[in-house]
Amino acid sequence: MRVLAAMSGGVDSAVAAARAVEAGHDVTGVHLALSAKPGTLRTGARGCCTIEDAHDARRAADVLGIPFYVWDFAERFTEDVVEDFVAEYAAGRTPNPCLRCNERIKFEALLDKAVALGFDAVCTGHYARLSTVDGRVELRRSADDGKDQSYVLASLTTEQLAHAMFPLGGSTKAAVREEAAARGLSVAEKPDSHDICFIPDGDTRGFLTRRLGEQPGLLVDDETGAVLGRHAGVHEFTVGQRKGLGIDAPAPDGRPRYVLSLEPVSGTVRVGSAEKLAVTEIVAERPVSRIEWDGPVECVAQVRAHGGTAPAVAELVDGSVVVHLREPLRGVAPGQAVALYRPDPTAGDLVLASATITTTR
Known part of the structure; x- marks a missing residue:
């Protein structure tokens, strides 16, 4: 098969591409440029999609001996992932940008382009398994429970899964790193990215405030209706949040309060006990x-x-x-x-x- 390997510059996608090559597929590597102004250097596990990540992906492709390209998806990523993220928070909802990226970028925009260019499948470093029953492709959890990514892939359609390849689904992360080292891939010990890639400093509240501005509202006790404080916008909170509420006085029973609900129209954030969650x-x-x-x-x-x-x-x-x-x-x-x-x-x-x-x- 002709396979397009999405190479982020990390160890997982590099080993996934290597396994696709070893399986005898005709593999081409591609790095997605998702930021109009990518950072020059990556700091630890902060973010991804930097210039350094693109260089790491190219070096891995060179080791594997496969063609390599960088495709600019920044505009599509901004519209379908970043703007969606901001709009969801403004509406009082809590989105998952990784799920949205898989759904709209890797297995919609990228896959559509790959199929148009004659590729049969898109290969990624996701930890998930595929099986075929009666000609129908099914998605399953990976062998490594701690790394399983089937949740953020669950919104993919059966047709999209039919053009997907997840070579790491049966492996553990430790085994993947060992394999990368054995193959001479320089990313073998590269840290995983644990943050939202377009918020590399990890300050989600600050990012949203810069985009949405301050939208003052009230913090209200859900049981008594008492006003407990003020805030700069419902986008600063998520349901279940305990820390950073800005409430000075403790609850009457001395137990912590949690965010129970968000009301973006009135700007009200309702808080209460853990039991109400x-x-x-x-x-x-x-x-x-x-x-x-x-x-x-x-x-x-x-x-x-x-x-x-x-x-x-x-x-x-x-x-x-x-x-x-x-x-x-x-x-x-x-x-x-x-x-x-x-x-x-x-x-x-x-x-x-x-x-x-x-x-x-």
Whole structure:
């Protein structure tokens, strides 16, 4: 097959490309330039997509002996990921930019261009597994639970998955680093990126304030309605947040307060006890499903990239997915994705569906 390997400049994508070459595919490497003004140097695990990352990707391609290109996707990335991120926070929701990037950049914009140029698949360094049943491609968790990225890939369609390749799905991160060193790849010990790539300093609040400006509002006790303080905008908060609330006086019972809900129109941030964060029902829209909804489905629901899972029963009601959690989850916010899995410890839990959370109860 003709394979386009998306090479970020990190160890995972470099080893994924190497395995595609070793499997006998005709591989071409490409680095996506996602920033109009990329930083010159990377600092530790802060961000990605810098000039240094592009150089690392090129050096890896040279070691593998494959053609290498840099494609400018900055405008598309800004519109579909960065602007979406800002708009979601302004609306009081909590988006996942990595999920959006996979959905709209790597497996929409990049994949569309790859197919148009005659490539059969896009290869990435994601930790997830693919299997084929009756000619249909299915997405599963990776072998390394700590690195599993099936959650941020769960919104991909069956057609997109049919053109995807995840060579690292059956490996652990430690094994990937060892392999990179053995192959002579200089990125073998390069730190992983743990931050939002377009906010390399890690200051999400500052980034949003610069984009949205100050939009003053009130911090209100959800139980009593008492005003506890003021804030510069609902975009500074997320549901479940405990620190940085700017409340001077402790709760009457001495226990910490948490953000329970955000009301962007009135500018109200409601806070209360941890117990009030417990969610037992989730309603989500725009489902991407790999099952036929002919009734309630037993599953495991996941609401965060790592953690936030509970056994559940899900059903499709008037085009929305309603998830009834058998165990309550905390910190579930509108704008997040909920991914549904069928447990399978042998082959990897199977992704059944993904949808965007609108309300919780």
